Amino acid sequence: xxxxxxxxxxxxxxxxxxxxxxxxxxxxxxxxxxxxxxxxxxxxxxxxxxxxxxxxxxxxxxxxxxxxxxxxxxxxxxxxxxxxxxxxxxxxxxxxxxxxxxxxxxxxxxxxxxxxxxxxxxxxxxxxxxxxxxxxxxxxxxxxxxxxxxxxxxxxxxxxxxxxxxxxxxxxxxxxxxxxxxxxxxxxxxxxxxxxxxxxxxxxxxxxxxxxxxxxxxxxxxxxxxxxxxxxxxxxxxxxxxxxxxxxxxxxxxxxxxxxxxxxxxxxxxxxxxxxxxxxxxxxxxxxxxxxxxxxxxxxxxxxxxxxxxxxxxxxxxxxxxxxxxxxxxxxxxxxxxxxxxxxxxxxxxxxxxxxxxxxxxxxxxxxxxxxxxxxxxxxxxxxxxxxxxxxxxxxxxxxxxxxxxxxxxxxxxxxxxxxxxxxxxxxxxxxxxxxxxxxxxxxxxxxxxxxxxxxxxxxxxxxxxxxxxxxxxxxxxxxxxxxxxxxxxxxxxxxxxx
Amino acid sequence: xxxxxxxxxxxxxxxxxxxxxxxxxxxxxxxxxxxxxxxxxxxxxxxxxxxxxxxxxxxxxxxxxxxxxxxxxxxxxxxxxxxxxxxxxxxxxxxxxxxxxxxxxxxxxxxxxxxxxxxxxxxxxxxxxxxxxxxxxxxxxxxxxxxxxxxxxxxxxxxxxxxxxxxxxxxxxxxxxxxxxxxxxxxxxxxxxxxxxxxxxxxxxxxxxxxxxxxxxxxxxxxxxxxxxxxxxxxxxxxxxxxxxxxxxxxxxxxxxxxxxxxxxxxxxxx
Numbered sequence: 001x002x003x004x005x006x007x008x009x010x011x012x013x014x015x016x017x018x019x020x021x022x023x024x025x026x027x028x029x030x031x032x033x034x035x036x037x038x039x040x041x042x043x044x045x046x047x048x049x050x051x052x053x054x055x056x057x058x059x060x061x062x063x064x065x066x067x068x069x070x071x072x073x074x075x076x077x078x079x080x081x082x083x084x085x086x087x088x089x090x091x092x093x094x095x096x097x098x099x100x101x102x103x104x105x106x107x108x109x110x111x112x113x114x115x116x117x118x119x120x121x122x123x124x125x126x127x128x129x130x131x132x133x134x135x136x137x138x139x140x141x142x143x144x145x146x147x148x149x150x151x152x153x154x155x156x157x158x159x160x161x162x163x164x165x166x167x168x169x170x171x172x173x174x175x176x177x178x179x180x181x182x183x184x185x186x187x188x189x190x191x192x193x194x195x196x197x198x199x200x201x202x203x204x205x206x207x208x209x210x211x212x213x214x215x216x217x218x219x220x221x222x223x224x225x226x227x228x229x230x231x232x233x234x235x236x237x238x239x240x241x242x243x244x245x246x247x248x249x250x251x252x253x254x255x256x257x258x259x260x261x262x263x264x265x266x267x268x269x270x271x272x273x274x275x276x277x278x279x280x281x282x283x284x285x286x287x288x289x290x291x292x293x294x295x296x297x298x299x300x301x302x303x304x305x306x307x308x309x310x311x312x313x314x315x316x317x318x319x320x321x322x323x324x325x326x327x328x329x330x331x332x333x334x335x336x337x338x339x340x341x342x343x344x345x346x347x348x349x350x351x352x353x354x355x356x357x358x359x360x361x362x363x364x365x366x367x368x369x370x371x372x373x374x375x376x377x378x379x380x381x382x383x384x385x386x387x388x389x390x391x392x393x394x395x396x397x398x399x400x401x402x403x404x405x406x407x408x409x410x411x412x413x414x415x416x417x418x419x420x421x422x423x424x425x426x427x428x429x430x431x432x433x434x435x436x437x438x439x440x441x442x443x444x445x446x447x448x449x450x451x452x453x454x455x456x457x458x459x460x461x462x463x464x465x466x467x468x469x470x471x472x473x474x475x476x477x478x479x480x481x482x483x484x485x486x487x488x489x490x491x492x493x494x495x496x497x498x499x
Numbered sequence: 500x501x502x503x504x505x506x507x508x509x510x511x512x513x514x515x516x517x518x519x520x521x522x523x524x525x526x527x528x529x530x531x532x533x534x535x536x537x538x539x540x541x542x543x544x545x546x547x548x549x550x551x552x553x554x555x556x557x558x559x560x561x562x563x564x565x566x567x568x569x570x571x572x573x574x575x576x577x578x579x580x581x582x583x584x585x586x587x588x589x590x591x592x593x594x595x596x597x598x599x600x601x602x603x604x605x606x607x608x609x610x611x612x613x614x615x616x617x618x619x620x621x622x623x624x625x626x627x628x629x630x631x632x633x634x635x636x637x638x639x640x641x642x643x644x645x646x647x648x649x650x651x652x653x654x655x656x657x658x659x660x661x662x663x664x665x666x667x668x669x670x671x672x673x674x675x676x677x678x679x680x681x682x683x684x685x686x687x688x689x690x691x692x693x694x695x696x697x698x699x700x701x702x703x704x705x706x707x708x709x710x711x712x713x714x715x716x717x718x719x720x721x722x723x724x725x726x727x728x729x730x731x732x733x734x735x736x737x738x739x740x741x742x743x744x745x746x747x748x749x750x751x752x753x754x755x756x757x758x759x760x761x762x763x764x765x766x767x768x769x770x
Contacts, residue, residue: 034725040732040769044598048586052596055587063584066667123668 025050067123075116075131078496080142082109086436086480087487094336094473094484105482113141115164125172129184131199133164139195139432165199177206187255187299188315190352190370191431192397192418198429202259202294213248249305253315261293261343262325280330280339281385293325293343309358319348319426331383334422334440334475336483338384341428341476345380348425349373368416369398372424380423389472392421392440403449410451417444422469427476435465435488436478442468443488455499461492522548524744527556528563528576529655530679531604531698532733536764537576543760544751551744557679560655567736568594573745575736578604578698579655595739601752603767605717606660606729607702607709609684611691616640618711621728624664627694630671635692647674648683648695656680660696663729696729700765722767733766 029043038046054060064071085106088096117131133141141164148157167181179186185194186204267290274290276283301315321343332342349372356366374380377393386392399416420430422440435441443465450458465488467474474485526537534557541553556562556572563575568589581589581596589596608624610616619627619638626632628647636642649670650657657676661667677683680697681704687693688706699717702709709717712728721727735741741749751757758768 030725040603041600044580044600044732044734048581048596048598051581051583051586052590055583055590060583060587066661066669123666 067126069121069123071118071120073116073118074499075114076496076498077115078113078494080109080111080113080495081493082111083107083489083491084109084436084479085489086482086485088482089467089470089484089486091470095482105480107479109147110145111142112145113143114161115141117165122168126168126170128168129165130163131165132161134159134161136160136162137197137432138199139197139429139437141197175207175209177208179204179206186257187297187317188301188313188352189317189350190368190397191434192370192395192420193348193350193372193425194429195431195437197432200257200259200295202257204255204257206253206255208251208253211250211252213250247307251303251305253299253301253303255297255299255301255315257295257297257299259295259297261295261321261323262327264290264292264323264326267291276330279337281333283331288326288329289324290326291323293321293323293328296320296322309356309364311354311356313354315352317350317352319346319350321346328428332380332423332427332475333384333473334427335384335473338473340483343426343428344383345374345376345423346426347375349375363403363411365400365402367398367400369396371396374421374424377421377423384423386422386472389422389469392423392469392472395420395424395439399445405449405451405457408451408454411449413446413448415444415446418442418465419468422472422475430476432478433461433490433492434463436476436480436485436490438465438474438476438478438485438488440468440472440474441465441485441488445490455497457494457496457498459492459494459496461490461494463490464488522550522744523552523554524574524748525554525566525572526563526574526576527558527566527572528574528736529560529578529733530557530650531560531578531654531656531700532576532601533557534679534681535700536602536761536766539760539764540748540752540757543756544748547751548744548747559651559653561653564596564736567596567738568592570594570738573737574741574748577655577734577736578731579659580732580734581736589738597737597739597741599735599737599741599749599753600732600769601735601749601757602733602761602769603722604731604733605699605722605727605767606656606663606696606731607699607717608664608694608696608712608729609687609702609704609707609709610694611687611689612706612708613691614640614708616710618714621664621713624712625666625668628660628665628670628674628696629668630673633671643692646690646693647671648677648686648693649674650680650683650696651676651678654679656696656698659731660729663731664696698765699767703765719762719767730767732769 026047029047032038033040033043085104087104088100088102090102092098113134115131115133117129119129121127134143135141143159148155151157163182165182165184167179167183169177169179171177180203182199182201183204184199186206269290273287276286276288278284297317297319299315299317301313303311303313305311328341328343330339330342331344333339350370352370354366354368356364358364372395374393378390381387381390381392397416397418399414401412401414403412404410405412419442420439425439427437427439430437430439434445435443443463445463447459447461452458467484467486473483480488533555537555541555545551560577560579563577564581564585566572567575568585586596608619616639623638627638627645632638633645634642635645677686680701683695684697684701684704684707687695688704702717715721715727717727722730735749735752737745753769758770761768
């Protein structure tokens with residue numbers, strides 16, 4: 001018995017005593033039996049002891065179904081103070097007529113958000129993910145403290161938990177990844193087009209291939225490799241950094257997505273199709289097509305990584321829409337009182353680009369930019385009743401960053417300038433913070449972050465914007481209930497914990 | 500004084516029950532062990548210990564381990580190791596699952612004796628039982644839709660085979676679940692396209708043949724050397740070290756007399 005106790009103790013020490021490691025002990029015990037150092041019976045007694053020990057650990061009490069090969073619990077929580085203000089114009093103030101010119105509408109909010117997820121891999125190259133989030137909004141996971149209008153102080157009326165992500169997919173074919181469900185954004189994009197809180201619903205197909213060129217000596221030699229890495233822990237699409245030494249690496253990728261933008265219900269109503277209601281200008285009385293709305297994305301791109309960690313990335317993308325759904329089927333107008341959500345005449349070409357480098361012990365630096373052009377922007381302007389403003393069909397941004405936020409004591413500063421024409425982008429998708437989900441705005445934004453600990457970060461964000469065209473509204477619906485939003489200012493102070 | 504008499508009058512019947520039960524051994528669990536081996540061991544044991552009675556219920560390893568946890572049997576037969584959850588559940592009830600290896604077994608992959616196949620690889624066995632292949636022609640046979648027979652879910656062999664041969668994957672959707680080894684052997688013996696798995700004691704059943712796996716046949720030598728891929732120990736589980744009649748029966752089982760019966764029944768002796 002003493003021998004068995006010693007063997008068990010040795011295994012516990014060698015294997016760390018955890019539940020998972022206890023299972024690993026089987027191979028060691030089998031080896032000891034094979035070498036006739038212990039008998040089968042003795043091995044069995046040790047095995048049972050180890051199982052008993054592991055059953056009493058926290059990990060040993062979890063039971064996972066057999067197909068799960070890897071499971072990760074992750075999430076974050078954030079506390080935020082936010083100031084958000086918008087100013088009425090100095091002349092006609094839209095929704096407010098000639099009243100309150102130049103007046104500011106301001107909000108101070110203390111907010112939190114919680115996101116908790118499980119993601120993992122399954123046998124035979126399948127994977128899955130589930131993330132629960134606070135807030136029902138597609139473009140926000142924030143809950144405002146004391147925000148309930150009923151239920152007394154500390155009511156829980158808006159502290160609901162919602163399914164933010166629920167997806168699964170397949171990576172069984174080399175270089176390919178297929179995903180279906182409500183998923184992390186598979187496209188490479190920026191906040192100018194897409195709010196990063198949005199988890200699109202539908203299908204995505206991704207392909208990525210890596211060519212590694214060993215330069216030097218007698219000519220280049222190409223080596224192909226493949227990485228299944230596709231999503232960062234933040235749920236954003238990333239291109240993985242090089243895992244092994246190389247001189248030149250080229251990642252070529254293609255991402256395709258078919259998102260269900262809006263479901264029409266029903267597609268075939270009893271009786272005639274519904275018609276556009278009054279107050280919608282020329283559209284009033286027109287029949288509404290009853291079709292689902294889909295958003296299709298076509299992205300191809302490359303990332304070239306040179307020696308010394310210099311990289312260049314381009315990801316040209318085309319977005320188009322089919323159908324109207326039953327929520328977005330009125331033509332976008334963007335002016336006060338007009339429709340702010342229509343998805344008519346949107347065929348957007350987008351080109352996000354980024355160049356990054358790291359020199360010596362200096363923090364990593366990068367410059368980034370994006371240019372987007374709504375190829376059907378002229379039609380969108382005319383449909384909005386502004387044939388004289390068809391030039392508002394493009395958007396762009398340019399900025400730079402220094403530092404990174406990965407580990408304790410890391411810091412980062414980012415700043416950029418952004419310009420978004422009234423008829424350039426889908427106002428239902430643009431970032432809800434910068435600039436309040438609006439288009440026809442231009443301005444600057446600065447973010448600064450510091451990692452207090454590996455899991456704790458502090459972030460400050462400041463943004464200021466101005467209306468681009470004074471004769472148009474600022475399309476989109478944000479937290480500031482005025483249109484046009486002549487000037488806008490945002491300040492956020494965040495403390496986040498990641499786990 | 501009255502209390503003394505009352506205590507005595509109560510104590511006597513209780514002592515009587517204890518005495519009556521002292522020679523009765525309740526054994527529950529594995530069909531693999533409980534169908535043939537343990538009844539024969541019990542008969543031999545009874546011959547040496549007159550007055551001993553056995554209550555043997557062979558309804559699957561899960562029931563045997565559960566019986567030790569809830570204290571309804573002195574010995575739990577099992578053709579698989581107790582799971583972490585079972586060991587944890589026992590510990591939470593103050594029980595200590597003590598395994599005793601009583602025999603080795605090889606799980607033989609059997610087909611109808613008319614099947615022309617000469618052997619299978621481990622990969623092919625996995626493909627057949629998970630439903631990745633559904634026709635014999637895909638594994639070198641002469642064609643025909645494969646009929647998979649498995650044990651039922653309470654069987655230790657059911658889960659042991661998943662672990663040993665199927666990388667813990669699920670059985671083919673159309674697989675038919677049988678109550679015991681004999682039923683599987685009987686069905687495969689009747690069905691030219693049948694395939695199943697049974698303990699070594701049943702591989703010589705009428706109308707079936709056991710196929711070599713990766714060239715290894717389920718033989719006594721191969722199982723004792725642990726070179727046959729689908730070998731396994733079989734167990735008696737007790738609550739801590741066995742005592743009394745249970746200890747006598749465990750000792751008898753692992754002793755020379757018991758191991759002789761183990762070999763006669765078709766299992767592999769532990770020594």
